Amino acid sequence: MTPEPSGAAARPLLVVEHLKKVYPTATGGVEAVRDLHFSVPEGQLVCIVGPSGAGKTTLLKCIAGLLPITSGRIELLGEAITAPPKAMAVVFQEYGRSLFPWMSVEANVELPLKSAGVSKPERRAAAADALHAVGLDDAGGKYPWQLSGGMQQRVAIARALAYKPKVLIMDEPFAAVDAQTRADLEDLIRVIWKQLGVTILFVTHDIDESVYLGERVVVLSNSPTVVQDDVVIDLPAERDQLTTRSHPQFAALRSHIYEQIQRAKHNRGTETASTPTVLRRH
Amino acid sequence: MKLLKDAAYTLGLPVLLILLWWIGTLGGSNFYVPTPAQLAQTFVDTWFSPRLWEDILPSLGRLFAGLAAAIVFGVGIGVFIGSFRTVRRVLEPLLEFFRAVPPPVLVPLFMLIFGLNDQMRVFVIAFGSVWPILLNTIEGVRGTDEVMRDTASSYRITRVQRLAYLIVPAAGPKILTGVRQSLSIALILMVISEMFGSSSGLGFLISYFQRSFAIPEMWSGILLLGLIGFALSVVFRLIERRILRWYHGLREVQREG
Ligand SMILES: Nc1ncnc2c1ncn2[C@@H]1O[C@H](COP(=O)(O)OP(=O)(O)OP(=O)(O)O)[C@@H](O)[C@H]1O
Numbered sequence: 034m035t036p037e038p039s040g041a042a043a044r045p046l047l048v049v050e051h052l053k054k055v056y057p058t059a060t061g062g063v064e065a066v067r068d069l070h071f072s073v074p075e076g077q078l079v080c081i082v083g084p085s086g087a088g089k090t091t092l093l094k095c096i097a098g099l100l101p102i103t104s105g106r107i108e109l110l111g112e113a114i115t116a117p118p119k120a121m122a123v124v125f126q127e128y129g130r131s132l133f134p135w136m137s138v139e140a141n142v143e144l145p146l147k148s149a150g151v152s153k154p155e156r157r158a159a160a161a162d163a164l165h166a167v168g169l170d171d172a173g174g175k176y177p178w179q180l181s182g183g184m185q186q187r188v189a190i191a192r193a194l195a196y197k198p199k200v201l202i203m204d205e206p207f208a209a210v211d212a213q214t215r216a217d218l219e220d221l222i223r224v225i226w227k228q229l230g231v232t233i234l235f236v237t238h239d240i241d242e243s244v245y246l247g248e249r250v251v252v253l254s255n256s257p258t259v260v261q262d263d264v265v266i267d268l269p270a271e272r273d274q275l276t277t278r279s280h281p282q283f284a285a286l287r288s289h290i291y292e293q294i295q296r297a298k299h300n301r302g303t304e305t306a307s308t309p310t311v312l313r314r315h
Numbered sequence: 316m317k318l319l320k321d322a323a324y325t326l327g328l329p330v331l332l333i334l335l336w337w338i339g340t341l342g343g344s345n346f347y348v349p350t351p352a353q354l355a356q357t358f359v360d361t362w363f364s365p366r367l368w369e370d371i372l373p374s375l376g377r378l379f380a381g382l383a384a385a386i387v388f389g390v391g392i393g394v395f396i397g398s399f400r401t402v403r404r405v406l407e408p409l410l411e412f413f414r415a416v417p418p419p420v421l422v423p424l425f426m427l428i429f430g431l432n433d434q435m436r437v438f439v440i441a442f443g444s445v446w447p448i449l450l451n452t453i454e455g456v457r458g459t460d461e462v463m464r465d466t467a468s469s470y471r472i473t474r475v476q477r478l479a480y481l482i483v484p485a486a487g488p489k490i491l492t493g494v495r496q497s498l499s500i501a502l503i504l505m506v507i508s509e510m511f512g513s514s515s516g517l518g519f520l521i522s523y524f525q526r527s528f529a530i531p532e533m534w535s536g537i538l539l540l541g542l543i544g545f546a547l548s549v550v551f552r553l554i555e556r557r558i559l560r561w562y563h564g565l566r567e568v569q570r571e572g
């Protein structure tokens with residue numbers, strides 16, 4: 034599905050090098066991220082997992098240009114990120130606090146385009162397309178809070194799609210929705226990813242979800258954070274809630290990542306995986 | 316049916332009180348307390364006359380001019396102050412002090428500075444009623460949700476649009492709470508500013524009636540003020556319901572969930 038980068042010419046789309054983030058506080062600072070490197074080639078769907086408080090949100094906010102970094106470098110398309118880049122969209126976990134409740138669903142989806150100077154008919158069309166892609170054709174005129182949680186998160190996804198980013202960043206987007214809705218949304222993400230060829234960084238604390246969704250899973254250590262492991266998910270590209278989850282390789286990958294996270298809980302910023310782990314098939 | 320019930324709830328107590336008042340004045344009227352019928356008659360005679368446009372309307376004009384200025388400046392300056400943490404921290408104690416000063420004491424001062432004219436009166440109304448709006452706006456802006464701010468940043472929403480589509484709407488409920496508080500302050504200041512060195516207006520007339528012992532007329536003026544205050548709050552509620560439809564809807568959903 035994802036072609037191997039052809040030689041050295043293909044510089045990864047996103048590069049994180051020696052990233053360090055210390056939150057300044059009254060008591061001298063909290064070191065959330067110590068020394069992170071990884072890179073993401075164009076078009077990959079990467080899941081990032083780690084123990085609670087590992088610094089996943091911190092990492093995403095740094096990549097999204099929402100937080101200044103302490104040292105190191107984050108590059109998108111060869112350029113250092115210092116402010117939110119044009120080519121990036123973020124979907125937050127707290128959909129209820131990310132959509133503007135005083136605007137209709139449609140207006141929410143259109144707002145970033147309006148700000149970018151896109152003409153009204155074009156905005157309209159883009160919003161309609163995006164809402165169609167997430168299966169919310171008829172919700173445009175409603176207020177976000179008139180929809181269920183899962184539908185609100187679909188709206189947030191539609192807003193991101195209408196923005197046409199190269200990189201889509203998602204921070205535990207489905208943590209607050211029920212299991213059935215969650216499965217539907219996971220499949221939606223796979224479909225969007227395949228259709229649009231967008232690069233996706235997907236943070237989750239659900240190991241199953243990371244294996245089911247990702248082409249690759251990056252495991253973070255406890256805070257202060259380093260990369261604990263980097264696992265290639267060599268499952269068939271066509272995924273299905275039933276067959277994929279009962280695939281023997283799925284179980285092997287899941288227990289591998291589970292072990293890594295158990296180790297990560299006791300590992301604070303010492304061990305760094307340098308080469309991707311590939312599990313041998315049984 | 317529901318309308319009838321609502322009307323019963325709204326009017327029930329006032330009707331009862333008027334009835335008591337009527338019974339109380341049955342044995343002939345007191346010099347200080349007119350009968351309901353007398354008061355009604357005086358009310359019509361006193362206010363449905365040229366005074367309507369010579370006194371009442373100009374008073375209301377000053378009231379609305381002062382309120383409008385208070386809203387414009389309160390929201391404008393409040394958004395500015397609320398947006399910058401340092402500015403906020405430097406100014407807030409001072410603003411709280413100004414809010415704590417009872418506005419009527421400013422009337423003599425402003426009379427000295429600006430003289431006895433309509434501009435002074437509008438200024439008094441605006442100056443007195445700006446504080447609740449200003450302080451509430453600052454609080455509303457400060458309280459703007461962090462995730463919403465991050466959302467706006469990550470989608471590179473421009474400064475002006477961020478104000479129009481995020482900051483001001485997010486502060487909307489607080490701003491309107493401030494405006495509601497200002498309404499009564501503005502009405503008080505409208506009356507008081509006309510009680511000094513004035514020859515027209517509601518405030519002037521009420522104190523004039525009182526000084527010339529025209530007691531029923533004085534009562535009718537007080538009744539008129541009460542009615543104006545009541546009408547103001549009813550109209551305000553209607554407008555608020557409209558503007559904050561999203562807010563009331565959201566709250567209802569949150570209460571249920
Ligand atoms: N604004 C802040 N100021 C100080 N410390 C912070 C701040 N935000 C996060 N931290 C700290 O940084 C560390 C990483 O937090 P972060 O929210 O990035 O973790 P996370 O992996 O997203 O956690 P979760 O799984 O709970 O979402 C934590 O120890 C947290 O206490």
Ligand SMILES: [Mg+2]
Pocket residue numbers: 089090091204
């Ligand atoms: Mg988090």
